[in-house]
Amino acid sequence: MAFPEPDSPCCTMSADPTPAELPPGLLEEYLQSARGQLQLLAQLADRLAARNDDVEALEALRREVHKIHGSAGSYGFWSASRLAAGMEETAKDWAARPGDTEADRGSLARWFVLRLAGALGLEAPISTPAAPQPGPASMPADRPRAGPETPEVILVEDDPALAELLSYGLQSRGYRFRLFRNGREALDALLALDSGEAHPLLLLDVDLPALDGYSIFDTLQRERPGTFRVVFTTVHGNEAEQLRGLEAGALDYLVKPISLRVALEKIRRWVGR
Known part of the structure; x- marks a missing residue:
């Protein structure tokens, strides 16, 4: 599946306005920490792209996303917090079913990193491309979103x-x-x-x-x-x-x-x- 570049229009998400009552320097400290989290998440996404059932990577992904879910809203990044909430639920499912390889976990994790970076107003880390993993034979091929057919x-x-x-x-x-x-x-x-x-x-x-x-x-x-x-x-x-x-x-x-x-x-x- 083609994966969008960080600066492409579909990956642009403006950061929410941050609370005015934050002490000077605290927001910068949080964003610096968030850059490190993004880098770690990108590395975990690369691991999942290489091996869909990497149990350690799945559990680490769940932990890091949970942290972002809990912290981002406190600094005014509500879009990032909501995005992380959805990804946290998905990561929990993955961790509970590591052998279920129907989903392309690496691509989805990379997508999440791009969206999260945009929601935080930060530059997305560069992921290392990995060869796509073969999916189940029964999985349908991608179709364009728009077309003359009635949407399902x-x-x-x-x-x-x-x-x-x-x-x-x-x-x-x-x-x-x-x-x-x-x-x-x-x-x-x-x-x-x-x-x-x-x-x-x-x-x-x-x-x-x-x-x-x-x-x-x-x-x-x-x-x-x-x-x-x-x-x-x-x-x-x-x-x-x-x-x-x-x-x-x-x-x-x-x-x-x-x-x-x-x-x-x-x-x-x-x-x-």
């Missing part, structure tokens, strides 16, 4: 870090998909979509700008009943929140932070491939 998966998500993570996973599995970041734009496109006899899977964030996920769902139920199979994504994983959507006709819920491996396995079952 439609992702409506305003969190840039999570949107990038899920987009990467969907692309790596060869799904036809579309991504929307704004609720109103998503609804307009969904109402106009010619889906034919297909019933695309709609991963719908509950908390969206312009129009929330429940409002989108209600409108689709009225205007295009039965067209989309809806799965809500939300940080509100309590029982009442989930029952609200399920009783209204949603297929399921994905609670954030989302493990990429778990999400892709569920998507495989929902889509049927």
